[in-house]
Structure formats: C-alpha cells, structure tokens
Amino acid sequence: MNILQKYVRESLSVIFLSIFLPLFSIASIVFLIKLATYTAIIQLSIWEMAKLFFFIVPELLFYTLPLSFFIAATLTLFKLSNDNEIVVLFALGIKPIEILKTMFKPALFLSIILIFNFFILFPHAKVLSKNFISYKKSEAKFNLSASEFGHRFGEWLLYIGTENSDETYSDVILFNKNQEEEVLIGAKKAQIINNDGILRLKLTSGEGYSYSKEKFTQIDFKIMFINDTMQTSLIKYKTPMEYWFSKIASKKKNKMLMTNILLSLFPILSLFLVASIGIVHVRHQKGKVYLFIFLAVLVYHSIALGLSSTLTPFTIPILIISWLVTTYIIYKKYIVSKF
Numbered sequence: 001m002n003i004l005q006k007y008v009r010e011s012l013s014v015i016f017l018s019i020f021l022p023l024f025s026i027a028s029i030v031f032l033i034k035l036a037t038y039t040a041i042i043q044l045s046i047w048e049m050a051k052l053f054f055f056i057v058p059e060l061l062f063y064t065l066p067l068s069f070f071i072a073a074t075l076t077l078f079k080l081s082n083d084n085e086i087v088v089l090f091a092l093g094i095k096p097i098e099i100l101k102t103m104f105k106p107a108l109f110l111s112i113i114l115i116f117n118f119f120i121l122f123p124h125a126k127v128l129s130k131n132f133i134s135y136k137k138s139e140a141k142f143n144l145s146a147s148e149f150g151h152r153f154g155e156w157l158l159y160i161g162t163e164n165s166d167e168t169y170s171d172v173i174l175f176n177k178n179q180e181e182e183v184l185i186g187a188k189k190a191q192i193i194n195n196d197g198i199l200r201l202k203l204t205s206g207e208g209y210s211y212s213k214e215k216f217t218q219i220d221f222k223i224m225f226i227n228d229t230m231q232t233s234l235i236k237y238k239t240p241m242e243y244w245f246s247k248i249a250s251k252k253k254n255k256m257l258m259t260n261i262l263l264s265l266f267p268i269l270s271l272f273l274v275a276s277i278g279i280v281h282v283r284h285q286k287g288k289v290y291l292f293i294f295l296a297v298l299v300y301h302s303i304a305l306g307l308s309s310t311l312t313p314f315t316i317p318i319l320i321i322s323w324l325v326t327t328y329i330i331y332k333k334y335i336v337s338k339f
Contacts (some may be wrong), residue, residue, distance in 0.1 A: 016068055023067065032049075035053065066110065073103055078279075201225070210227065275335055298309060
C-alpha cells in the first residue's frame, strides 16, 4: 500500500507542476500588464514594479494552487485509467476510497496553506500594496514644472517661473487666502524637500505680504520653509483578526472572507468529484474528461463567487455539506457501483 501511495503522489506532483507553472506564469503576465497601467499615473522603477508584483503573489497563489491541484488530481487518475493501471489495482482488491485517501493528505495540506495565505498573508500584502500605490500617487501630485498655469501646494497656490536643471525653481510666487487675511509670498529661488512624505518648500531671498481689513504686513527673508503633509490615505491595522473582523470592516470584506473559505476548501471538498471524473472506462469516456473538469471548476466557483451577495456564516456549512453529499452521490453511482 505504501508503494501505491508513493506512486500516486509522485504522479500527482509531476502533473501538478506541469499545470501550476504555466498557469502561474500566465496569471503573472496578466497582473503585470495590470500593474503597467499604473505607470500612466505614477512613475515606477523596475525595483518598484518588482515590489508591487511581490505584493500580489499571495493572491496569484490563492487562485492558481487549488485549480492546479484539482486538474492534476483528476488527470492523475485519468492517466492510471488510460494506462489500464487502475483496472489492475481494482482487480487486486484495492477500493477507490483507498486511492482517495492517498490524495487526502496533499489536499488537506494545500487547504491549510490556502487558509493561511488568504487569512494571514493576504491582508499584509493587500495593505502594503494599497499604501504603496497611494503614496506614489500623492508623491506624483507634487511633480512641479514651470508653466503659465499654477500648482497647488497644500493650501497654497504656487506659480513657478523657471525650472532649473538642479531640481530647483526660480521666480516663485505663492498665494494663500482665507476668511481673515490673504498672504502673498515671492522668492527668487525655491526647492522641494521630501522627507518620508513630509514636504517642505524651501524659499530663498524673497518677500512676504499679509493683508487684512485691519492691517498690512510686509517682511523680507533670506530663507523660509513652508511645510505641507501629503494627503496620503494609508491603511493601518495590527493583526489579521483586526483586518477581517474589525467593526469598520466593510460588507465586501466579509463576503470576501466567506468566499475565500469556500475556495480554500475546494481541494478537500472535491475529492469525490476527482474520482468520479478521473476514473473512467477509456473507450467510452475518454473525450469527456476535460469537459467535466471545466464544468466542475465552473460550477464550484460560480457557487462560491455568485452567492457572495447572500452568504452568511450559516450558509458556508450548508454549502459544504450540500457539495459533499452531491459529489458523493455521483461518486457512489458512477464509481463505487462499477468498480
């Protein structure tokens, strides 16, 4: 029996890698194209693109691993059937359930990895990715240039006369108006200083005017700093439990949690279906295996994703039990009764 388990798992691992690697590569290319669209808004270096890709790896693995396992497990049994090895095993008195027990451990291990992935890694990666993009967008808002139009620097209106080659600006004018007074500042030279999201505008050799209904003030300065904090909406959380179950957690996040639980359990819940599709009479059912694989994946994911608007914590066990009962009936009718 140990020899059989080793043989089945080795076959499973080979087919799994041959499916997972191309699938992961295709998904990676799709996500890289999506990331490339950010370059129309923000400037990203190669290292920053690699960092963003690293942030989406948990999401890529979450959607490619269970799909690859289901297809690989089904094709493993189909290969045994196609080589007539499955007939020999059944002739030796080995029941179909014994083969499923061989696949249960890798399926359970994969489901645990998927739950850890989406529950622990996904929040960290998602928050880091959103904060990084938000920071880069905020930073891009202050890519100033000389033009006949002005810029905004926090509450200030900023006009730049000339942009120098040393990343400084000449003939700079700032204007700020509130209900009580208006402030006008002119400087011969200005420089943007960015210190971890805290922007400072360093003005050199200028004059400042402040006027209201009561008074008028004028000053001369050699150096003046005007501070402004970038309006970067950063997401903060301490633990995954706080991310998923906080009081301010959105309904979308709660639906995602329940949907991901169902997707994570897909390798375990579909073992009966794996046997029902993979164990075949080659002469009669050879051409239908790939169609059944496609339909099984489509139906399960449609249930998990399509019912996300109506999912409740009580719906999950109902769906799990219903899926297991349905697939077991199919397994008993088409496999147990014949083999």
